[in-house]
Amino acid sequence: MPKRVKFAFFLDLKSAYKTLLRNKIRSLLTILGIIIGVGSVIATVSIGQGASEAIQSTINSMGSNMLIILPGSSSLGGVRTGFGILPTLTLNDAYAIRKLPAVKTDSGNLGMAQQVIWRGNNWSTFIMGASSTFPEIRDWPVAKGTFFTHQQVVSAANVAVIGNTAATELFGLINPIGHIILIHNVPFTVIGILSVKGFNAFGQDQDDTVVIPITTMQEKIAGTTWVHAIAVSAKSKEDTVIAQSEITALLRQRHHIPLHKPNDFFVRNLTEIAQAANSSANTFTILLASIAAVSLLVGGIGIMNIMLVSVTERTKEIGIRLAVGAKKKDILKQFLIESSVLSLFGGILGIAAGIGISNSISAFSPLKTIVTTEPIIISLVFSLCVGIFFGFYPAFKASRMNPVEALRYE
Amino acid sequence: MNTGGIKERATSYDIPGGEPPLIRLENIGMIYKIGDISYEALKGINLIVENGEFVSIMGASGSGKSTIMNILGCLDRPTAGKYFLEGKDVSNLTSDELAEIRNKKIGFVFQGFNLIQRLSIVENVELPLYYAGMYSKEATEMAMEALKLVDLAGTENKFPNQISGGEQQRVAIARAVVNNAPIIMADEPTGNLDSVRGADVMRFFKKINEERGATIILVSHDKNIADYGKRLITVKDGIIISSAVIESQSMV
Ligand SMILES: Nc1ncnc2c1ncn2[C@@H]1O[C@H](COP(=O)(O)OP(=O)(O)OP(=O)(O)O)[C@@H](O)[C@H]1O
Ligand SMILES: [Mg+2]
Numbered sequence: 001m002p003k004r005v006k007f008a009f010f011l012d013l014k015s016a017y018k019t020l021l022r023n024k025i026r027s028l029l030t031i032l033g034i035i036i037g038v039g040s041v042i043a044t045v046s047i048g049q050g051a052s053e054a055i056q057s058t059i060n061s062m063g064s065n066m067l068i069i070l071p072g073s074s075s076l077g078g079v080r081t082g083f084g085i086l087p088t089l090t091l092n093d094a095y096a097i098r099k100l101p102a103v104k105t106d107s108g109n110l111g112m113a114q115q116v117i118w119r120g121n122n123w124s125t126f127i128m129g130a131s132s133t134f135p136e137i138r139d140w141p142v143a144k145g146t147f148f149t150h151q152q153v154v155s156a157a158n159v160a161v162i163g164n165t166a167a168t169e170l171f172g173l174i175n176p177i178g179h180i181i182l183i184h185n186v187p188f189t190v191i192g193i194l195s196v197k198g199f200n201a202f203g204q205d206q207d208d209t210v211v212i213p214i215t216t217m218q219e220k221i222a223g224t225t226w227v228h229a230i231a232v233s234a235k236s237k238e239d240t241v242i243a244q245s246e247i248t249a250l251l252r253q254r255h256h257i258p259l260h261k262p263n264d265f266f267v268r269n270l271t272e273i274a275q276a277a278n279s280s281a282n283t284f285t286i287l288l289a290s291i292a293a294v295s296l297l298v299g300g301i302g303i304m305n306i307m308l309v310s311v312t313e314r315t316k317e318i319g320i321r322l323a324v325g326a327k328k329k330d331i332l333k334q335f336l337i338e339s340s341v342l343s344l345f346g347g348i349l350g351i352a353a354g355i356g357i358s359n360s361i362s363a364f365s366p367l368k369t370i371v372t373t374e375p376i377i378i379s380l381v382f383s384l385c386v387g388i389f390f391g392f393y394p395a396f397k398a399s400r401m402n403p404v405e406a407l408r409y410e
Numbered sequence: 411m412n413t414g415g416i417k418e419r420a421t422s423y424d425i426p427g428g429e430p431p432l433i434r435l436e437n438i439g440m441i442y443k444i445g446d447i448s449y450e451a452l453k454g455i456n457l458i459v460e461n462g463e464f465v466s467i468m469g470a471s472g473s474g475k476s477t478i479m480n481i482l483g484c485l486d487r488p489t490a491g492k493y494f495l496e497g498k499d500v501s502n503l504t505s506d507e508l509a510e511i512r513n514k515k516i517g518f519v520f521q522g523f524n525l526i527q528r529l530s531i532v533e534n535v536e537l538p539l540y541y542a543g544m545y546s547k548e549a550t551e552m553a554m555e556a557l558k559l560v561d562l563a564g565t566e567n568k569f570p571n572q573i574s575g576g577e578q579q580r581v582a583i584a585r586a587v588v589n590n591a592p593i594i595m596a597d598e599p600t601g602n603l604d605s606v607r608g609a610d611v612m613r614f615f616k617k618i619n620e621e622r623g624a625t626i627i628l629v630s631h632d633k634n635i636a637d638y639g640k641r642l643i644t645v646k647d648g649i650i651i652s653s654a655v656i657e658s659q660s661m662v
Contacts, residue, residue, distance in 0.1 A: 011540075011545060018528070019528065022528060316524070317526050317528075320524050320525075320526055320537075321526075321537065322509065322512075323483075323485060323512060323518050324512065324513065324537050324585065325509050325510065325513020325538055325542065326509060326541050327506045327509045327510070327541070328505065328506055329506075330541060402486075403485045403486075404485050407485075407520070407524065
């Protein structure tokens, strides 16, 4: 018996399919709403997935469990100032932070754009003063040669580690290691080349840089005792929060800030920023997807409309079926299967359209979209539900027809 | 023409311990309501039909013939009286229970053929079997058998609009008999056909009645068609005014 039931269901599907094929254009127009709805759900979700993946990889490229300390005050005499403006952080702050229990390592940074000259070539690039811990914090090892040591930082040695782009621009195919370059008319020996990092989310070439000891930067190039920022790597993800409060307490003490006064620095937790960015990307995706879901509902109403027309048109057929012994449930089933096949077919076409849109976005824009299985499965289930839900009323109407009246219908 | 006794014949039902008749209508009334107006289409119909009979019903237009057929065919419920089918009261069954009876016991042939245009000939004939829960080969074989009975073997894969009216009506007859239903109801089956094709169709009703023993109840305006039957019932203004044996069978 179950085998028979299965076979009967297959017959019903086949006959629904045949019925819908008889009216190809009408069927297609009916499911257009579903196609557009499902297509845009698939496309928007894939864009959202792609965006959060991009954010994630940008965050990862900045180093893990990272905190950034920037000078400045949120409120100074009632006037808000941006961070990075007031020179309040020193290298000694960085060395003190390094000793905190939740902190693994840190690097004071001071950066500025400068001309770099090697023989006849000159190239304007971003010169960054950093501590010897830079490769560890930024998760950015050298590809060739070595990075400078803590000793070289303490002695303010004239050594430089250059990024891949800067190296290519200045040296072409020549191995830069051992050569002397001039920055701000100060000679530096190139001791290493950083591995390729690529572009960040803002489209900046991270490899267009030269890294020199922070002390050398302060004394010989910038002529200050300040640092622009201190990058800190916490021991673990959980430790980022602890490190944040430890650093705040330490710096307030070191800077002699009275209790009622605000901080003269900011501590930014990159993991938090990443999460915030991610969640706003998610919110955006959910918003777009729910707009798309509304068009699915509209598509469902289209199906209901056509099914009502179809039931009326086929009143005579319903009468004949009732006359030869169809029960209410048989008629109900027939029309429900028809509307479900219709909407499911719309769902499948919509998924194909959505994947198509998503792929062309990937092909023609920098955003790499990601199509996952969940929205596909959800869309299929949802469009099936739309078919059953919106097909129910017309099917119910058909099943309640009086055989005599239905047979008399012309 | 025989307009003999109005009185119903004595039946086996009247004999104690005998089989109940196939069909027994007891004081059937039918009132149609359209808004506030009600119209009494049937005013107390009493009728007994025995197994294997071929009954013709005649009467003026609007006399209530189709109304009787709809009740006899379990397509509609009477508003008064009782209907016993094989001894069982069916006047108050639910619509699904009536559907079950139509499926198992009754075959219909209508004036307008009433084939489903989207379905092939054989699919049309299979339809009652489908609703009886019979699928696949078995059903197709039975449908082919029924088509053979009406001399339409070979047309099974055509569609209704590809065959003549007479042939369509024969398909409808095949559909009516495919379930081996004991009762065949035909309301003006030749109404849309010329006399030659009408006679052609009637041949098969006679055959089904004689060879298969099916009970046939037929409505016709045409005396020549009604005369294919063995008993003639005349209806006027919602009551049966006569019931007589038809003797002139020789004209066919
Ligand atoms: N659904 C209905 N609603 C209201 N009145 C109806 C309905 N069906 C039939 N009638 C009325 O009942 C009466 C009997 O109708 P019926 O169809 O039984 O007549 P008939 O004898 O079959 O006529 P004909 O020979 O024209 O087919 C007619 O007056 C008709 O108008
Ligand atoms: Mg009639």
